[in-house]
Each structure stands twice: as C-alpha cells, then as structure tokens.
Amino acid sequence: MKIKEFKTWDEQVAKLIEHGCKDIKSNEYAIDILQKVNYYRLTAYFLPFRDRETQKYDSSKVSLEKIYGISCFDAELRLLIFKYLEDIELYFRTQVAYHHGNKYGALAYKEATAFNKFHKHNEFLEDIEKELCHRQKSPVYKHHQRKYDGEFPIWVLVEFFTFGMTSKFFADSPIDIQQDIAKNVGIKSTQVRTYLEVAVVLRNYCAHYNR
Structure with a gap:
C-alpha cells in the first residue's frame, strides 16, 4: 500500500501553489497558518x-488569506452553535429525568416496561454501564457507590448521559411523557424527536471540529 510522503512546511506551501492557490502573501505567512491548522x-x-x-483550485476565486478566513469563521460558528446546543442538551436531560422519575420512580429505567416498544433495553443498559465506567473517578459516582450501593436515581444518572443517550431516552419514553415535555416547548413530540436527532449530529460536528 502506497502512503503519501511527509512534507515540510515549505513543501506544503509549494503543494498549495501547485494545486492552484497562487495568491499567497508570503512563504512566511503561509507557514504561520500551516503551523496553526493542519495542511x-x-x-x-x-x-x-x-x-x-x-482538480485544481480556481486561482481566480481563492487566496490563502480567503481560505484561512473561512476556516476561522467556521471555528467561530461552531463555538456559537455549541453554546446553544449545551443549553438544549441540559434542558432535555432535566426534562426526561423529571417526567420519567415522576411517573415511574427513581430506578424504573432499569425495566424495559418503563419505555415504549421501540426501546432496545439491553443496548441502553450497556450504554449506561459504559458511561459509568468512564466516570468512576467522579465525586458523584463515588458518593452513590459508597452511600447508595451503586444505585443511581434517574435524575442523577442523566448527568452521565451523552447527548445521544438523552435523545434516545426521550424517543423511547412512553408517548405521554414525550407529549408533556413537548408541550413545554410548544411543539409536537414528533418534532422534538427529529430536532434532538439533528442537534446530536450537529453537536458531534462541533465537538470534533468538523467543517
């Protein structure tokens, strides 16, 4: 299998020019950017x-300064979006924990009967175990191991949820719980499910610095 050869900063600049990005202020300027952002x-x-x-860049439309500017704008946009995604994630964590705990009790999430027919309970329990394993050094984890024999009420457990787990927990909750939560935000439960799925994907894009 052929692997691309390592390129020095100067060689990377030459490669950009070869591919059509000829509008570069200076070699030093280009290297400064490439040292900040991987080629x-x-x-x-x-x-x-x-x-x-x-397959060449249109030299009439691109400059290194322009492309770097787009990259910087993308970074700022991710940060802006991420702020609101955090608010959304924490809000729905709170909602699913409150409504599920209120209707079924602190530990009902351990039973498949506390969810709808689409729920894959074994996968859900595996996800919980995996997240708890990652948080063993957390004061919250240690406290509940010591004082409550390792039992985590749903309103505590959600603090270990990923956004994806929160979205699935909502989607797998009985319809009346979904509707009660949706009513609070003024839209249908089907819309909440869709929006949460989209928000999870967007959150992962932002968290992993995707374009």
Whole structure:
C-alpha cells in the first residue's frame, strides 16, 4: 500500500501553489497558518473552489488569506452553535429525568416496561454501564457507590448521559411523557424527536471540529 510522503512546511506551501492557490502573501505567512491548522484540514476548505475537470483550485476565486478566513469563521460558528446546543442538551436531560422519575420512580429505567416498544433495553443498559465506567473517578459516582450501593436515581444518572443517550431516552419514553415535555416547548413530540436527532449530529460536528 502506497502512503503519501511527509512534507515540510515549505513543501506544503509549494503543494498549495501547485494545486492552484497562487495568491499567497508570503512563504512566511503561509507557514504561520500551516503551523496553526493542519495542511490536510485546511485544504478541505478549498474543495468548493476546485475545478471538477482539472482538480485544481480556481486561482481566480481563492487566496490563502480567503481560505484561512473561512476556516476561522467556521471555528467561530461552531463555538456559537455549541453554546446553544449545551443549553438544549441540559434542558432535555432535566426534562426526561423529571417526567420519567415522576411517573415511574427513581430506578424504573432499569425495566424495559418503563419505555415504549421501540426501546432496545439491553443496548441502553450497556450504554449506561459504559458511561459509568468512564466516570468512576467522579465525586458523584463515588458518593452513590459508597452511600447508595451503586444505585443511581434517574435524575442523577442523566448527568452521565451523552447527548445521544438523552435523545434516545426521550424517543423511547412512553408517548405521554414525550407529549408533556413537548408541550413545554410548544411543539409536537414528533418534532422534538427529529430536532434532538439533528442537534446530536450537529453537536458531534462541533465537538470534533468538523467543517
């Protein structure tokens, strides 16, 4: 299997020029950017400006300064979105814990009967165990191991949920719980399910610095 050879900063700049990015202030300017943003990552921002036939960047439309500016804007946009996604995630964690705990009790999440027919209970329990394993050094985890024999009420357990787990917990909850939560935000439960799924994907994009 052929692997691409390592390129020095200067060679990376030469590669950008070879591919069509000829508008570069200086070699030093380019290297300064490449030392901050990995070459492979930066070149992804050139893709919308690449000619389909030649596979070269359209030199009339791109400059290194412009592409770096788009990259910086993308970073700022991710940070802005992430702030609101955090609010959404924490809100729905609180809601599913409150409504599920109120109707079924502190530990009812351990029983498949506390969910709807679409719920995959074994997978859910495996996800919980995996997250608890990752949090064994947490004061909350240690406290409940010591004082409550390792039992975590749903309103505590949700603090260990990923956003994806929160979204699935909502979608797998009985319809009356979904409707009560949806009523609080003024939309249908089906819309909440869809929006949460989209928010989870978006959150993962932001968390992993995707374009």
